[in-house]
């Protein structure tokens with residue numbers, strides 16, 4: 082009985098730890114790496130174009146679930162825009178659009 | 192089959208931006224369309240022709256690059272419509288060449304899967320294969336071909352490698368494969384995800400990662416995209432560019448200038464004084480020659496711009512400037528059109544087609560002519576050379592170069608301000624997303640740079656021949672005829688049509704310190720900015736009692752005040768003295784409204800700026 086409980090709480094911990102490492106790409110700092118877990122589905126990220134349209138544009142540029150991401154550079158003013166490596170290509174993006182991408186970060190490049 | 196005369200085939204090049212479609216197009220057809228290392232170089236369809244070894248004619252279509260047929264901006268719409276055969280008077284191409292950057296396959300494979308739905312047979316051209324090989328990238332071509340269900344050809348467009356192979360495949364496909372009907376529709380987000388998954392699977396199965404991936408680009412970016420050094424380097428680059436335009440060109444210009452003076456002397460000594468001598472000396476040599484002198488400067492400017500475009504730096508500059516551009520309400524992709532406008536506003540305005548949002552695009556079009564185009568160089572150089580002393584500031588910088596830089600800065604700052612006002616007053620809200628690929632750095636190809644410079648020389652000379660020359664003949668005639676009545680006091684030119692017109696209109700421009708000669712020069716100067724220089728050359732040469740052998744700069748020195756000269760410079764920062772620009776704005780916006788708005792606001796700004804500059808300068812003692 083207690084074994085099961087321990088097991089459950091452990092997996093819960095792992096779950097929250099896991100969740101805490103998932104943040105919008107817009108909050109990323111230079112050098113952070115991770116894997117995209119979700120594209121779109123974030124409301125209020127942008128007013129200019131429809132959320133669905135933004136989602137498709139991001140997908141077409143290679144921001145797709147499972148893609149490996151690294152923040153290469155940040156702009157000089159307000160650390161915006163950001164330059165990223167998305168799998169094999171380099172892309173620049175404003176943080177405002179980056180808010181529509183959720184990333185599970187797994188560390189900083191040494 | 193082979194004996195019969197085969198109907199011509201129609202082929203279109205499709206692919207991601209910057210994958211080498213235009214380079215391939217040039218290699219296939221022997222054309223010289225613009226190739227450069229950033230996304231969005233090609234913005235319209237271009238057609239070329241090749242003949243296969245079998246004697247068959249193939250029409251090749253070069254198209255703007257895109258990530259998806261789901262077009263978002265005017266240039267991508269061209270690609271979509273051409274591929275689907277929706278363009279007026281055009282049928283869908285028989286065969287598509289899907290051009291891929293072999294070092295980055297995933298995105299283009301997704302596009303290729305989308306192209307399958309179009310139902311046209313296609314061949315996948317794995318371009319930049321030289322780079323793939325250098326990086327030790329292993330691609331299983333046979334399996335890849337099986338997976339996507341299309342033949343594959345490896346190419347190196349810039350070295351013309353793989354071209355025969357490609358032509359052979361296209362030829363075979365256009366005869367063998369039967370096109371099916373298009374079942375393409377705009378993919379939904381879910382469909383794009385599925386296609387990505389499929390593309391990813393194919394890449395995993397067919398491509399072994401590079402053994403020696405490119406690390407150089409990352410290292411260079413570490414410096415060039417550094418928040419502090421990156422900006423300093425960008426500023427320094429622009430500064431060196433404008434200083435160079437001024438200082439490096441000087442010896443060459445003196446040479447050309449000496450040539451024309453010698454020619455004028457020769458004409459004056461060989462020909463008897465009279466109409467013919469005046470026509471050749473004042474009209475042709477003083478007029479057209481005064482503009483040709485500036486060829487070295489314009490070439491130096493283009494040389495710098497070509498290096499920036501070919502190396503891959505353009506996208507970095509756009510990255511660094513994005514926040515400032517965004518603050519002024521400009522779209523992130525507006526930077527490259529604006530930077531191109533340093534060369535000429537016309538290609539700059541055309542390249543705004545990469546901007547998806549209509550208002551963003553219009554704003555960029557409206558401010559593009561404020562960027563200092565190369566046609567302003569003759570005007571600026573002439574006035575600066577005549578009125579700004581040749582001094583060195585802080586030991587290294589030339590004062591003249593500094594003033595030149597100031598004029599460029601004035602153009603940039605006013606473009607930002609105008610766009611800020613437009614976005615605050617007229618079109619509030621909407622800021623479009625900014626996503627841009629940062630291409631791999633490449634060493635600029637000497638051949639490409641030289642070829643482009645040569646193209647510039649040809650354009651410049653043909654402009655001189657087609658626009659400036661006839662206008663100068665006209666100006667010469669207008670300022671020569673009619674002759675003054677016998678015994679009339681004052682210079683003869685006062686009695687000519689140009690003289691009378693100048694005197695008539697001069698009161699309009701008197702408040703900003705312009706004399707009648709300048710007024711006259713501005714009228715043909717509407718055709719193109721440098722024409723004003725040529726017109727001043729002719730008007731002062733005809734009006735010169737000594738037969739017009741004095742250089743234009745010294746004529747101006749003796750006749751203009753400093754305040755007038757500065758006011759003239761201020762005028763040229765803003766004035767819309769270029770019909771070709773207005774015409775292109777009309778074409779790009781489908782109507783007279785926007786060229787009219789542009790004309791009015793630019794004239795108003797020019798007048799205002801000249802007024803302020805003139806009166807401040809007079810107040811400070813420059814009158």
Ligand SMILES: Nc1nc2c(ncn2[C@@H]2O[C@H](COP(=O)(O)OP(=O)(O)OP(=O)(O)O)[C@@H](O)[C@H]2O)c(=O)[nH]1
Pocket residue numbers: 206207208209210211212213214215225226227228229230231232233234254255256257318319320321322346347348349350501633
């Ligand atoms: N090393 C190498 N460079 C290439 C090759 N093909 C093209 N390039 C370079 O790649 C860059 C892009 O070439 P373009 O032909 O302008 O590309 P594009 O696909 O027409 O680009 P857009 O018109 O912007 O869509 C240029 O700098 C070319 O010199 C190649 O096979 N090998």
Ligand SMILES: [Mg+2]
Pocket residue numbers: 212213214225232233254255256
């Ligand atoms: Mg192109």
